[in-house]
Amino acid sequence: MTKTFRAVHLFCAATLLLMTGCQGFHTAQTPSQIATPQNKTVGSAMVNPDSETDLQMSSLMPSDFGIKDQVPLEAGAKIPGRFIVKFKADVSEAEAEEIRDEVNAVHLGYIQRSQNLEVLESENLSESDQTYAELKNNPNIELVEQDALVAITQIPAPTASYPINDFLFKYQYGQIKTQAQQGWALAKDGKGLGENTIIAVADTGVDGSHPDLKDKIVQGYSAFASLPYNGDTHGHGSHCAGIAAASTNNNIGIAGYAPNAKIMPIRILDNSGYGTLAGVSAGITYAADHGATVLSMSFAGPVYSQVIENAINYALSKNTIAVAGMANTGSNAVMYPAAYAGVIAVGATDSSDKRTSFSTYGNHIHVMAPGVNIMSTIPGTNYIQWNGTSMATPAVSGLVALIKSVLQDLTPVQVKYLIKLGADDMEAPGFDIYTGYGRMNVYKTLYYAFLKLSLMK
Template identity: 30%
Template sequence: MPRTKTPPHLTPHRHRPSAALGLMAAALIPSFAHANPEAQTPPWLAPHESLLVDLKDDASDEDAKEISAIARVSLHLNSIHAADEQFFVGDVEPSELDATIARLRQDPRVENVEPNYVYEALGVPNDPMFDKQWSMKMVGAPAAWARADGRGVIVAVIDTGVAYENYKKFRRVEDLAGTRFVKGYDFVHDTEHANDDHGHGTHVAGTIAQTTNNGVGVAGLAYGATIMPLKVLSKRGAGTAADIADAIRYAADEGAQVINLSLGGGMRSFIMEAAVAYARKKNVVVVCAAGNNARARVEFPAAYKGAFAVSSVGPDRKLAFYSSYGKQLSIAAPGGDKQSGGESGAILQNTILPSEVGATDRYLYFQGTSMATPHVAAAAALVISQGVTSADKVEQILKDTAVDAGPADWDERYGFGILNVDRATEVASSAVGGTSNGALALALLLGVLGIRRLPSRALRGWGITATIVGAIATSCGFFFLRPLMPIDRSDGVLASLATMPLPSWDFVLLGPTYATTALWASAIPAALLIIGLLRVRALRGLVLGAAIGWAAYLFMAAVEGTQDVRLIPGSAGFLDRAWLIGNAAILVGLARLFVRASFAIREKGSLHGTEP
């Protein structure tokens, strides 16, 4: 397919259809499930016309031209987003591929070079067809929805695109009408309109965030989440390593907290592997389909370090007949099995058919690890929306709460077990709540210890009640008021603010994407309170309690390790914890200084008859 690139000195390239990798679209699984794998050459071993070159980041345009001349290949940027990472692609004769790669590997300006491998798609609300969504009940969705809906979390769907907008011939499917979207990108055609011309990506996006409780169609597992549509697979369901790697980095840079990759193939791409590592380093949960080859070999990108690999089970909770499995597997989830459950044993969502793009949409049953993967991506979104912002912690919660389906603990068919979002959201709630409850206890302890070491006269007139109220407001929030709140949970911003600790308000107001910055998760906000209200006698007790409670919250967040502090390197690691503990210590010191300064002001005022 011809592709026109933006930079004027770069030239287009073509994809060779015969180079498609061996994981077929999920909807087509029955047509090949019983084929003899020895009867044909694996398609990913077919000759390639496209080369993927990753130049070092400091390479110039002149370097790119020189390398292109040396290799005798016309190289061009893979997309307008590839300039920073220096992703180039170029056409090459199949017979020259190995020699060209060998030449380029000798050039010190080349970081990596490989064939541009092609990958393929793997194939109780009032929504009237919810009763046909057995997968939602299997994972415990109705109970989980009482705790979370994924609101504020961005999930990137890297696939065939999504039927999410009315643009030219494309139409938004009816049961995504209320779903939130952020700007995406079409890496196949290099446009900002990542519309689906296949159906696979729309089905996947529906499992994650189908509009729910709207009296139409079906439900989505994290229906409050926001979808970032990224098209890397063509209308045939095939796409290149260059586009996929490009999209992974784009998603990580543009604020996605979860990436869904319901695609795969048999050949390892080191450039795509680096992209997964890049996203993981940026605290993104990267959920990948294990593959549909019915063998003990997890496909790529699911087999990469940092990927969260998913196998598929049917309605009987047994491994689906087509599902790949192996040592890199993390978890299993419902992906459907028509052999054991008939047509309705697959996964039902709202999508399109390639032949009906823009004309109509349908509710179709698909099966595959492609369908299992978005259940896990949605589960990650639910956990993140509860305040667990560390990708490591999110993955650990999903693994710890999965239900064993094979041998105890981990096994190569089901990983740590079958996904259970009821248990996952319960544990996430306890983890965040544990931080708050522990913070309250610590705040009270700090208060008692601090009071004991201060002169009794220094505390006169502060108001113990006001101090306790301040400590509760910042350490744990007025959580005990939740049962009294009349506002519906999904829209209750005011209720959330009233019942959550003040240090977590940014999570409610800004969403997980922008919450927990180093400036907010620090001593600065409480210090500003102290400075601003130092001379306001009526509020001194409240301010003192707030400072102690804030310090306790920061300390407990470090102990629990549930939060990743933005702008601090690493993912909820040592530096994050050091930052939180250090700022907690600073606040304790400031609280003591606040009491002493207030006492000094009061004493001075008493001497002059103007006690403030």
């Protein structure tokens, strides 16, 4: 299906609608018209002046009135001099008109006549802030809100692609399916490529000498006295680390999803790929206490553990995002840590953008990511293609790092929502137990992240 995207922020229902595809807009040379007792004609429509709602504005923006720069056409932009006002129930029309005169504003129309909710427009836009303050402080006014722009949330087609010179990138179909290059091209002002983020890879360790990983490693942790955090005999942890954040544009190997993120090896699995509840919980705690932005967990087991759930909750309380693979059972078996509340649970897709037959499913699944024939790093100077939700998980962890490099204060719940918002829907419309909210999309998710950032300014 075609997904309907929703704005990250919601605005008052009375705000104006803006078509982002428009080539421009017209601003009148006189103030918007004051409602009159006669019927108003707009095109072929007739508006009864006594109806509950009779608001019809002559232009998107008020007239210039000497203001040199117009308000930027973007969602959230405040409209100077235009206010939504609700007079108290005992205020007469004569008293309301006196207040309008005092602030030098005209009545444009009613949003809800029975509720005394109307729109006013200042006749001197250069005094917009003063007018707002006077309305806000007037004891006869119950509510005042400055009007603002909203916009359709159709995402514009990508206009640029981030250039990549890594020679194995041609084998990384996952980055193509998820529009990673288009997403990276949105980066600006030191945000959007994973800057100032750390991906904790809880796994078999990470080979800190691999040419595509050696410049990315920060101090990590090993639950095993004889196994260093920056070593990896098995290869699974190094493979996951490369997917998430391998060095990019260094003319060798592959490109990680978060080109500028750092990697924190958390070695909680031994050389055969096994670990313990104690070691896992200790590793999670270490990552949370040492500044990990996101915790990538490509392991699974059927045993619920209060200790590990407590550790994950501890990490979430420190704003460390938790991501885990759904596992490879091909059934609805409940597997942990993906099934713990608050974790972003990840399933796997193939090169045809279909759910793989091995991807575990269930009510807790959140999003899908490429997990078949995924090219990445293994110990030494080597690369290999592997399959599994283990490979899908670090892709989402890399996406989390990208998001947090744009919006560093987002909570785990907010990050989870942005990933949902940007995902490409699959199979049944909306959420389903097989594919969650769909396959992750780097471009769309970062588009929403930068949109939210612009609305916060």
